[in-house]
Amino acid sequence: MPDTAPMLELRDVEVRFSLKRSGLFGAIPQLRAVDGVSLTVQKGQTMAIVGESGSGKTTLALAIARLVPVAAGKIQMGDVDLLGLQGESLRTHRQHMQFIFQDPYSSLNPRLRAQDIVREPLDRLSIGSLESRNKRVQELFEQVGLRQDQLRLFPHQFSGGQRQRIGIARAIASSPSLVICDEPVSALDVGVQAQILNLLRTLQKDLNLTYMFISHDLGVVQHMCDSIAVMYMGKIVEQSDRESLFNNPQHPYTRALLSAVPSADPNRRNRGRRITISGDPPNPIDLPPGCRFASRCPLVEEHCKTVEPILKSRDPIHRVACHLV
């Protein structure tokens, strides 16, 4: 652990989306995609967010990158209040936080050459002279494992894994301190996935990057993260460091999620302690009053359906939102 200063601090962040009004005089229904999320990411570490689709993980990432409006709360990056930034100051601050997208096919402009895609953030932020930028692009290609003769190729001439390397080179071009990786490997084949995960870890060590790592693949998350937050329906239900969460999961949802992963390891499989949770998540527009997981929880009790649990600290690092823990 190189440095334990907080890189990013979120306090009660809320993102709401307005939906279509029901009828002429009906109220505009609000969907709370992210509902009161607080977390701290340490410098040089990887914070992973896991959860099913629709749990709000991507929306949270977009909120941190200021790509969706945040309705309430506070996001502090270093000594900068991110939500206070406007216009030009926001634009220049983007140099310090960059995004790696899920789909390497749709996130690269098909009409730009690879070198121009990687140079684009430097151009936009007017970093250095054109000559020094071009030199930087060559270094970046080297760093992410692409060849110099590929500089002038177009995205369609690359394979999926190589395209994701271009996306990574673009993200680290402006020497950011925070990189948000939104499912960076889920569109890739298993063989290529390992190459990209190893690359991300090497870059983190070399450049002292802080990662916000979003994934639904728990094996990948377990391999990559230093700390982890489990989201369900817009809320964090459990949060801890890597060892404590995986060795000692507390929330029934986390346990179900972990036990649902099919395992190639016969020892793990033969334990036969799979917790299946039935049904689908509740409708996010019309949330039940109590615990959001109550309708699917195998351990549900009467007061779970009426009183919403708050995220409580079990010890300094492990926090859980469940009445039964």
Add this chain to the structure above:
Amino acid sequence: MAESLLSVSNLTVEFTTRGGVVPVIDDLSFDLGPGETLSLVGESGCGKSMTALAILGLIPSPPGVISAGSVTLQGEDLVQATDARLREIRGNEVSMVFQEPMTSLNPVYTVGEQIAETLRRHQGLTRNQAKSQAIQMIDAVQIPLPDRRVNDYPHQLSGGMRQRIMIAMALACQPKILIADEPTTALDVTVQAQIFDLMQNLQRETGAAIILITHDMGSVAEMAERVVVMYAGRKIEDGQVQDILLQPRHPYTRGLIACVPHLLDKVTTDRPFLQEVPGTVPPLSDFGFDGCMFAPRCDLVRDECWEEKPRDIQLTKTQSVACWEISTNNRLANA
């Protein structure tokens, strides 16, 4: 193994591309017993889905054509069968569940009508009989309130429910073989666990054999008894799941298992780098290379690999592998 239900032997499927004729499936053979679960594993572009389409006689033609080999279902060669006969077989004796449940359901018909269509067509049921049978099927795949859901359109259902509907449709006529092409890739893990449970329960009830196409060794371990590992249109290793998982012999199979960060039961601070399989699956234009297709990515590559296609070596009664490294070692051991 007892009498095999489906027998694929020396199947070759060729596609005409701008670069010439390439074999997307190259001399593939395997057997499937009644009630057995077999898994086809490999990265994308290795011919897994093509194999499924070839079994069902759904290879798009042109550009594709089955140029050699046979697919024998209970003594009947499906490669030679007429279109009319294939239509009778599809959905009735062999049916398929596709990867993306949204695009494979028709958005303008209710799910009940879509299940009933199979029943009317294959079993000659009347409209009313088919509908009540459809309700029973929706109930069997554990969707609550089946008599109301039967009138829902696909967009009104969640991803997991749509995939259940696909399974209900595939199993409506009690097929002998269910081909599931990455049935849970688009779904969350918790839903994936539900779908796997459901498939196993239904298999126990109907006795159907399952061909599961996947790239995830975890799913293979969970579901299948036997596994066929494919690479660039060829079978490179097959055997019982526990043998392959514990003792993979082909370098590609080993890489495929080792490169995935498997969820560990007990995590420690120690985190080694993942083992990589360098490079990617070759493009279609390189298929049919007369040598080992995996040679460019293999760390044990030797001269023979570039010169001649490795033959299947029977290692045990159930496990076989096509690799020069192993065949040479075997020869040395026997000599």
